[in-house]
Amino acid sequence: MDFECSDVGVWKEALSAYPSRIRSLNKPNLVSLDEFYCNELPSLIHQRNPNPYITTSELRKLMQWKLTRGKWRPRLLDFVSSLDEALVKSASEKAFQCLPDISKAISELTVLKGVGPATASAILAAFAPHFAPFMSDEAMVAALCNSKDYSLKQYLAFVNKLQTKAKELSSQGASFTPSDVERALWSCAMGNLLASQLDQEPKANPSRSSKRKRKN
Incomplete structure (x- = not known):
């Protein structure tokens, strides 16, 4: 699926395949981590009214999800695990209050050691998927x-592209957030990766196997 594709049915299919793509990676705890990130964490954050925030333990689990779904970099997990609880609460509170100004929100979160724009984007996406994609x-x-x-700067360009695509797809009667667009793109990339791995697997030679059978 090309990013420029405007067929909402293709995007829906890619998004609906997301859970199966997560399972197909066969990575330890990824299914439960993804369930936490996509479903449990947003609810936990929004329950904290009037000033939503994220806790250090939740940030650690979010980082586990990010690294397990992507590239494993254990030092980042060590950094966020040792962050002060009050600092994480304060930074995330300020960041969520900055929205819809994504630039300011990211800047508030990247004061935390181990949290760059990519991890900050995951935090914002858990709280406001209609604004900020991972x-x-x-x-x-x-x-x-x-x-x-x-x-x-690169993240802001990325946000602009995914927000525009989400609006384009939603105008066709679907309900797409920028985060839905990100998951559909990730799902499609994983599908292509799995297909290429299958193509590269050595195939059995039927003529050789039949010869062995005759010899037996």
Whole structure:
């Protein structure tokens, strides 16, 4: 699926395949971590009225999800695990209050050690998926043809592209958030990866197997 594709049915199919793609990776705890990130964490954050925030333990679990679904970098997990609870609460509170100004929200979160724009985007996406998508490598490649630049400037360009695509798809009667667009792009990339791995698997030679049978 190309990012420029405007067929809402294709996007819906990619998004609906997301849970099966998560399972197909066969990574330890990824299914439960994804359930936590997509369903449990947003509810936990929004229950904290009037000033929503995220806790250190929740940030640690979010980081586990991010690293398990993407590239494993254990030092980041060590950094966020040792963060002060009051600091995490304060930074996330301020960040959520900054929305819809995504630039300011990201800046509030990146004061935390181990939290760059990509991890900050995951925090914002859990709280406000209709504003901020997660900055995944796969979606970055699809939208911007680049997954090496993790700067705030690059994230803002990424947000703009995914917000525009979400509006385009939603105008066709679907209900797509920028986060839905990111998951659909990730799902499609994983589907392509799995298909290529299957193609590369050595295939049995039927003529050889039949010869062995005759010899037996």
